[in-house]
Amino acid sequence: MATKTKRTSLIGALEGIVGAEFVLHTPEDMVVFEYDGSIGKSLPQVVVFPSTTEQVAQIVRLAYSVDVPIVPRGAGTGLSGGAVAVKGGIVVTLTRMNRILEIDPVNRQATVEPGVINLHLSEQAEPHGLYYVPDPSSQRVCTIGGNVAENSGGPHCLAYGVTTNHVLGLEVVLPDGEVVWLGGPLEDMPGYDLTGLFVGSEGTLGIVTKAIVKLYPIAESVRTLVAVYEEIDDASRAVSAIIASGVIPAALEMIDKVTIEAVVQAVDVEYPSDAGAVLLIEVDGLKEAVEQESEAVEAICRDLGAREIRVAETPEDRERLWAARKGALAALGRLAPNYYILDGVVPRSRLMDVLRRVGEICDRYDFRVANVFHAGDGNLHPNILFDERIPGQSERVLEAGAEIMQVCVEVGGTITGEHGVGLEKKGFMSLVFSPQDIAAMEKVRDAFSSVETFNPCKIFSTAKGCGEGWRVPTLPDLGPGSFL
């Protein structure tokens, strides 16, 4: 009864801040906020949609004062459970704060609210001949706020860097409700680089309410090609060789046989179904340089056994190739009801070796695995296909994932390239960091957020009541009364 009253008054207070229309709390409505793009699930108690920084600040202060967990959320496409409310509480969804406040073509930057969709920013910048570089495959739907929180990457980050290289300043609501600016419109602001610290903090240090980001000129010329290989090993060798040659393509992506099987069903794209792997390569820049570089790349691809090289002839061709790449992950839903996506990074020289071991591990567990990833960065995405309805699979898929993480770390790599640690990878932090390293990070977190209720249980497994690592929870029944 006590909790019930608390909940009712909390809902009332939130409605007072944003209006009743923008507070959801029925059991049915909570079900659509229990997930993100990952395998984690947990029900919040109330979801609120603010439209101004001031409203966000009020919500955060309210949560702080009544000691209720609070979790920021963008579009909910995250792949590490960052927006999942593991301890229930308030989910603050920022999708209504979706205005592009300014595009400054002279200084090549834009000021945006956190709910702006990644692709919309590039579309709005296009008339100025500019675009926003980081292009996660989810860019049609994910938000800049989520990108900042996860330090997201994308195929075109190979040459130009991931999100952190493109954020200049952030307006942030801290966990106690204070509103501050980190960084600003200039590249080198004096003092600590708190912007850099905040990017990639996975929504644990505060809520981004505005961001100043850099825009880049759209390249004069671009060439997109597909190299088809019989064997994935040859494709891996070609990746290493291209990077070693000194050419830095704008993008260099690998799509393996299993992924091709799914993709050709989803998008009208002619990838040969008997290929072992294809590389999707893009070179951009000034016209002449592009010609030279793409010739060099083609030559390397051929030398290393490409059985066929196709060049996109028209902008539509190019679009189709990218649609296939960007839809690849979700297309795996055609092969199995669930996938567990890993995000390990390995030295490029070890690609071949690691891919082989990934295959062996999944064979041993009797799972199919599909690899589609940013090969140029050595950022692997093995996707282990499984079916949560088959008893035991959800647990075993995590075990297989843990073995793969081990391999990545063993060869000198790490546990996440761009999806964040979130929930299900926090158990692996100790593979990469010493207890002292982790303690140093926690000190930083505590400086921002002394409260354990601000996006709790993410990144670190040391917090009370969170448990080691991450298990897929059994879903709570939502019968009357059991809710909260």
Added chain:
Amino acid sequence: MTTNAPLELPGADAPTEADIYKCVHCGLCLQACPTYLELGLETESPRGRVALMKAVHGGRFGLTEGVVGHMELCLQCRACETACPSGVPFGRMMEATRAQITATTRRSLRARAVRFLVFRLLFPRLGLLRAGAWLLKLYQRSGVQWLVRELRVLKPIKSLDQLEQQLPRLPKFYRPPPSELVPAQGQATRRVAMLSGCVMPLVYGPVNEATVRVLARNGCDVLTPRAQGCCGSLHAHSGERDGARALARRNIDVFLETNPDAIIVNAAGCGATMKEYVELLEGDPAYRDKARRFSALVRDVTEFLAELPFEPPKKELSARVTYQDSCHLVHAQGIKDAPREVLRSIPGLRFVEMKASDTCCGAAGVYNVVHRDLANGILDQKMANVAAAQPDIIATANPGCMLQLEMGVRRMGLDARVAHVVELLDEAYG
């Protein structure tokens, strides 16, 4: 609406587990969904709706009022299907969900009365529908409409007023050609059967006439079987799947009897449903095979023309035209290029692509009456994109879209006319 939601629904349609589990909750469909775009709430998104179906399927809760609300706000435009890399067949899942709702919830007396009128009387018996349309025409031509509008009689009853504003001015009704068969001009190379539809002949008779002329001109003997009926799409979309099945069986019998080379449809919504008779009648052993044969013959008129290929028109139509993708053509049937190809073939017609041409205009039967604010928001966004393209003509491929766009043109005070693609081709044949 009150609900009594038993979780076991024996015999009733329901989304299948296999379909539900195709969704990997990636969210890539979010920005394709008009209701999500308008409201920004996951509860009004495709991913959210699938999550609700899954929760109901799993017995976490029943078809509560909350669930039903989110399901009924869906336009069934199926843009999410196009956006979904995982191949989630959202259209049929939503049809099944609506059927589930019909089977398990008790609607208000008024809603039941309206549904009885629409699903049991008017559409299954096209004669009655026609009679209703005559009354409407009488209302418009006798001066009563003028009086009602002048005196703002309906202003106090907002939804009725809105409905009144939406009423299209009914032109001359379509009279099917006196003989069932209109012969091809010149040598006949094909024999096709045409669906004349239920809304089309009453509201847009000239479109049917144009379709027959265009087909005949392109070497087709055109049959319009008299015994045909409503295709059942309205039923299927509204949770009356059994009603839809009955209509489907009748059309299958009538059309297959004529042994055509193709069954031609000029209303995208009907075409989509007819291509999906296979799914609708999957569980009916007597009709399963016939349905397969039938659906394989169905072609949208633009699709059919593009496959032929059609004779290029000679007469110039000097105008700017833009094309609104009918949802049930582009998303349900996957046809994007054919109507554009037809438009581009017309001399003098300058084709301009509008932004987001494949986003729903908000036309979904009575949707804009029931969910007025939302539908108006969606329409206004659409019309802003239309206006930016500065067209003289807005072409589309479905009567529902034509009605909605005409209302949009009136609301915005645009100087443009709405036409079916095939009407323009007919004009250009001169």
